Amino acid sequence: MALPNTYSLRVDILDIVFADDDGEEFRPGDVMQGFVRVVLQHKKSFLDIDIKIKGKSVTHWTKDDKSYASTEYFFKDSWILYGEVQGDKSPKTLSPGEHRFPFQYRLPDALLPPIIRKQSGEVSYNVRVKIHRLNDKPAHKVKRQFNIKRDLDLNVVDDILEPVMRESTQTLTSCCCHVGQVTVMVGIDKGGYATGEPIILSGQVEDDDESTDRYDIHAALVQVTTFKSKEGTLTTRDVMITSVMSGHVACEPRRLSNQAIFLPRDLTPCAFQGCSNIALDYELEIKAYLGGSKPVATLSFPIIIGTIPAHRTIQRPQPPPAFSVRPLPASYHGPRPSDIEGQSASSNGLPPSYETVMKEKQTGGPTEDEKERLSVVSGSTPSSPLVQGDMKHYGVF
Structure with missing residues (x-):
């Protein structure tokens, strides 16, 4: 075998x-x-x-x-x-x-x-x-x-979700003559992205030169690597992805609306904080062309590439404050809860209790002092039909 x-x-x-x-x-x-x-x-x-x-x-x-x-x-x-x-x-x-x-x-x-x-x-x-x-x-x-593999959480980076805007205005010349100005405004939706996320571009192109009506926006993600030694440093720039967007200057509105550039999932994140001789960064480089081979504007956006995307936190309403009892004003001279607690109904100015009324019924009626208190509480005399009617309504008499 x-x-x-x-x-x-x-x-x-x-x-x-x-x-x-x-x-x-x-x-x-x-x-x-x-x-x-x-x-x-x-x-x-x-x-x-x-x-x-x-x-x-x-x-x-x-x-x-x-x-x-x-x-x-x-x-x-x-x-x-x-x-x-x-x-x-x-x-x-x-x-x-x-x-x-x-x-x-x-x-x-x-x-x-x-x-x-x-x-x-x-x-x-x-x-x-x-x-x-x-x-x-x-x-x-x-x-x-x-x-x-080390995670880089973008949620811990300050102001990472804030949009970033850049603007450039250039004077156009032809044969040493001034022919107009062009203004390019471009923005990105935030300052950092996780691998695989899209970069959302928006912007506007304004041109007072009527000789051309077409513009091209070239976007490139550039990986910037810095190598260090005791004697010096060296920086290299490598283009990772590119994208081209075109439009017409004469059209209204002359804007770039939510153009997406998707990042590769295998991008190396900016996680070199523990390395002393190599640093890694990224830039989004924008170049605007108006019918020629030379860009009329160049804009650069430093961005951070991480592994955990940043999320906006939801602001929840604060719960109402706990219930509190408003203190009595100093000018108040009536009965207070601390005065009433532990006292009987016959001495605190309140109406008589059910037991008191039943006792009065069995003993032949209230005393003169109790009759006087009843008249004060009800606003009438004890023999008033209103009081008698109320008592009968509650089944006391």
Whole structure:
């Protein structure tokens, strides 16, 4: 029976496998887990197997015959995965077949930037494994890259939802003669966007030159990368996406109405706050053309690209204040709640209670003092038909 292809090779197979092998993306603070897979066709002797995990940023460029370079490590750790035990450096032997050596590593919970690769610098993360052979022979080695994903929440950026407007007025000339002016006004709906969101453009073009009635607006998203070293800096500009919008100046209204430019979902966010030698920014560059090859106006909008879009908060009405009792004025001399509490109806100026009335009925009627109080409360004498009628209505008499 023939062996699988991976076992029929005459060379060693050395591979790094992550526990979640569907993706190579981790977040700061994650625990990376995996194993090193070694497949041998024959028995092999070696010194040890070591592993190194690191993340770093590197810049390098040359200008005017002078070289610039810088390196920053975000983390760098290594250890013996298999072989040396308590200082024992004697040769180790692996039998033919497949061998797995597990590992795990907790990434720093820090402001780790995402990966980026440019001609003048890069941010990279990788796992490297070496099998050190005997007699100083070249080591077997393998390296695997991985990415860091860090969210950039635009909701924590001040004034990110405020619209931004730019305006430019230029004088048009022909053969050294003044022929008119053109004014270009363009605005964007906010100052930052998440990947995949649309940039909404609006604007207006005004031109008092009657020689042309057509305008073209060219929009370009530019990625601005700044590379740094102790000796100097270098800035590069790369156009990521472009869009062209056209119209007629003579038409009314002469406006751009809610033109959308959708951002790619794989844009690198502006999440390089934890990197000292590389900075990443974006600009939306607008150029206006009036029937020629030279722009009559150029406008620039710095924008922030994040991963979590900004949302407008809903202003909910405030609940009414808690009920409060208005204090009695100082000029009030009537009974107060504190005076009434704990007193009987016969001494606080209030009408008699049901028990008092029933007692009066059983004893032959109220006393002279009680009759006087009843007359004060009801506004009539106790023998008045009104009082008698009221009492009968309530079933007392």
